[in-house]
Amino acid sequence: MKVPKRLQPLVEDGLIDEVVAQLMSGKEAQVFVVRCGEELRCAKVFKEARQRSFKQAVTYQEGRKVRNSRRARAMSKKTRYGQREQESAWLNAEVEALYRLAAADVRVPRPHGFVDGVLLMERIADDAGDVAPRLDDVDLPPDVARDYHQRLVDEVVKMLCAGLIHGDLSAFNILVGATGPVIIDLPQAVDAAGNNNAPWMLVRDVDNLKRHFGRFAPDLLGTDYGKEIWAHYEAGSLYPGMSLTGQYAPSQLPVDVDGVMRVIDDARAEAEARVAGRSEEGDDEDW
Numbered sequence: 001m002k003v004p005k006r007l008q009p010l011v012e013d014g015l016i017d018e019v020v021a022q023l024m025s026g027k028e029a030q031v032f033v034v035r036c037g038e039e040l041r042c043a044k045v046f047k048e049a050r051q052r053s054f055k056q057a058v059t060y061q062e063g064r065k066v067r068n069s070r071r072a073r074a075m076s077k078k079t080r081y082g083q084r085e086q087e088s089a090w091l092n093a094e095v096e097a098l099y100r101l102a103a104a105d106v107r108v109p110r111p112h113g114f115v116d117g118v119l120l121m122e123r124i125a126d127d128a129g130d131v132a133p134r135l136d137d138v139d140l141p142p143d144v145a146r147d148y149h150q151r152l153v154d155e156v157v158k159m160l161c162a163g164l165i166h167g168d169l170s171a172f173n174i175l176v177g178a179t180g181p182v183i184i185d186l187p188q189a190v191d192a193a194g195n196n197n198a199p200w201m202l203v204r205d206v207d208n209l210k211r212h213f214g215r216f217a218p219d220l221l222g223t224d225y226g227k228e229i230w231a232h233y234e235a236g237s238l239y240p241g242m243s244l245t246g247q248y249a250p251s252q253l254p255v256d257v258d259g260v261m262r263v264i265d266d267a268r269a270e271a272e273a274r275v276a277g278r279s280e281e282g283d284d285e286d287w
Contacts, residue, residue, distance in 0.1 A: 006045045007032065009116055016043065016120075023131060028187055033123060033131070041112060044119040095119055097164055097189035104162035105240075106155050108183050124177045124184075135181060135212070136171035145216035148181050152209050153225050155183060156202070158240045160233055165190040165198055169205035171212045192233070199230050224248040 003011055003019050010016045018035040023042065025031075030045045095114045098121070102110055110122040124132040140148065152174065159166060166173075166189060173185040192198045206226030214221035223246035231248060232238035 004030075004032065004045065006116070006118060007034070007043060010043070010118060010120075013115075015113065015115065019043075028185075034120075036112070036120070040123045040125075042109065042121050042123045044121065046117045046119070093189060094187040097186040100162055101159060101164065101183075101186070104158055106158045106162065106183065107151075107181065108186070124175045124182050126176065127178045132175040132177045132182065134172060135174040135176055138176050140213070140216045142217040145213045146220065148176075149209055149213040149217070149220055152181055152183075153206065153229075153244065154241065155181075156206055156209075156225075157229060157238060157242065157244075160192055160202065160229065161238060161240050163192050165192050165195075165202045166205050167201050170208045202230050202233075203227055222246075 001019055007019055016034045020033040020035055023031040023033050029047055032043045034041055034043045098108055098111045101108045112120040126132045168188050175182045175184055190198055190201050203226035210220055225246050227248035228244055
């Protein structure tokens, strides 16, 4: 096929030898099957973010750090420069998440480079070597549904241990490859420690899995892995490969309100003492 304009520089630089076919085109990006040497890969060409919901973007971007203060100010003021930097930050966040998760052994497409808004990555294939179908397009026997569900819950745990939450996990962004499910599409990946929306996003991701696989294995509908996983994460007891029960019971221990208030009062007293100390030092300097 004719080489798309955005892929031409990669062809000229020898990163891509041939553009084989267009795989998909969506709001976020176009994806092409390309040949790199003897290997078929995917090239994800990101589109501009004009069609994205700003409200949604803010929800997902909370906790993402911008090191350059000039960029951060421009992004907050929504200047033209700031909008370009916002777009760059959004794209880089997906690429960084993909590399981070691949390094943590999460089953995502292996990244092979990011150049001029184009992400080269592993092409996920099925048993026949064809492009793997989305999970939503596959009917599963109950035992396979339970197996895939357990595998994906384990992947969610590994993601969280790496500090990330997918944020939009569903049957539409999971491929069924030759060796099982593969998680894709990470533009909205959430920083678990820095985003106040992280708990419910994690639970929503896991509940989406439960509802989908519950269509084939109804016993999964009674599980509550999402809240169980988050409880372990908050307690610092979560680790990859841990055995989960699928059940969650909120703590029944009474809250020590008096103890909490004592801690608050002590902290307030310490703060007031520090302020008073600085005031006395200032008076001494006047003498």
